Amino acid sequence: MTKTASILLVWAALLMLLGMTVAASTLLSGAIGLAVGLSIALVKTGLVSWRYMHLDEQPGLARLAAFGAAAWLTILFSLAGLDYLTR
Template identity: 60%
Template sequence: MARALHPLLLVWFLLLLLLTATVAASFLFSGIVGFAIGVSIAAVKAGLIYWRYMHLDEEEPLLRIAALAAAAWLMILLVFLCADDLTRAL
């Protein structure tokens, strides 16, 4: 009978696959499409790290909601930062 991979090793392997996808996408796509693909892959990698390495899969639902709210708040701040930077004169 085959033994299943340890969950940490599985997530690590998925992160390596996503890293190769990021490198491949940087060579294949450029412009806004490449940026969108890169940010999407980065969000998936951050989600995997949040879920497994920060042990959110073992925590109670309230802590999961707090972590999701913190990530959402960070994204809101980054969007406003980009909007501020784009509206300033050079």
């Protein structure tokens, strides 16, 4: 698969996920809507990181650093959310 075809395929997948996000926000509400929305957002983040930030072309250490940064951001947001819920 050529690089251009790969980029167009990821772009089409992102558009499909955008449609799913819009549909989920209108059809689902409450905790299930939040879970679906966050799941779709994680998939979109992974696609953008992998293809457009060229993580597929990077050595293992750069991929590990990107994963570590994402994991640390997740930890920080989780702790901030827990702090908000307990006040």
